[in-house]
Amino acid sequence: MSDDKKKVITVKGQLVLKTFARTTKSESLGVYLRTADGSFLIRPAGRNPFMDNPLAELAGKYIEAEGRKSDYVFFARRWKEITEEEAGL
Template identity: 70%
Template sequence: MSEDKPEKQQKVKGRLTLRTFARNTKSESLGVYLETADDCFLIRPASGNPFENPLAKLAGKYIEATGRRSAYVFFASKWREIPDPD
């Protein structure tokens, strides 16, 4: 019998950008990416429709998000806009 382990939550900070995801495939779409100091990955709310991302309207802004990361997607349980670090 396996035990359920609590998911490890983490915080990330970065700038939101819009980019093409899965270029030249049937799944090609506009994705919301979070560019951090060390990495760049898709970000979307942990719940809700993955094709209607409310973070898209924050493109170009900096955010701090809390959630969990899979291979290439960060599933944000909460987020907030933060000032530009410059």
């Protein structure tokens, strides 16, 4: 595993629900974190990816999350709700 995938980082942004893997057998509603640098899937670290994502309840809200990024998924170890101004969007 590369050092970038092991590195714990903090990101800020807005949680949004969008279709993931459109037009495939895996199509589902995904929780994305929209940041100033782009958008990526977000889910709690160590949780089953086929179970409901508890972050979906915060859709539309702004969060600060700590975790690691692997390709297009951010695995959040901790998160807290913040204001839009704190998110910097």
